[in-house]
Amino acid sequence: MSSIEQAERIEARESARATRVVAVDDAGVYAHERAPFALRCGALLIDYLLVTVVVAFSTLLARLFGSRTAADMTITVGLVAAAVIAALDLVVLPAFTGRTVGKWATGLRVERRDGERVGFGRALLRHTVGYLLSLLTLGLGFLLAAFSREGRALHDMVAGTVVVRE
Numbered sequence: 582m583s584s585i586e587q588a589e590r591i592e593a594r595e596s597a598r599a600t601r602v603v604a605v606d607d608a609g610v611y612a613h614e615r616a617p618f619a620l621r622c623g624a625l626l627i628d629y630l631l632v633t634v635v636v637a638f639s640t641l642l643a644r645l646f647g648s649r650t651a652a653d654m655t656i657t658v659g660l661v662a663a664a665v666i667a668a669l670d671l672v673v674l675p676a677f678t679g680r681t682v683g684k685w686a687t688g689l690r691v692e693r694r695d696g697e698r699v700g701f702g703r704a705l706l707r708h709t710v711g712y713l714l715s716l717l718t719l720g721l722g723f724l725l726a727a728f729s730r731e732g733r734a735l736h737d738m739v740a741g742t743v744v745v746r747e
Contacts, residue, residue: 711736
């Protein structure tokens, strides 16, 4: 039986529940459980809060300082720290572990469609160009994950990734 026939049999068996994603590559069939949309939203919220808390904390510290120069410096340091944390959380961690802090907390993982590790290039593409495209569609790129059969958002399609349950 060819790998395409195997994939069709698995897809037919799982199509009623639509919780499995099946990918076929040269090595054969790879099936995994897709991430529920609500968990993906929760993971994104956690990642967003992680960066936002750093900016909010630096803003509060800046208000405590009396001089304008110290306040400006504190806000600048806070923004740089937030950018570094965002880069680590959204690009470096997924490249090596397949997870952001939010995905780790919700039990999700980002991987290539064939089940392999995402890698730095795909993680960078997914979280920069992909997220920008998802945002430019007024958020519909994110909402696409709720309605696509594989549970893939626009940024997943751009990067060739899928979010799965651990």
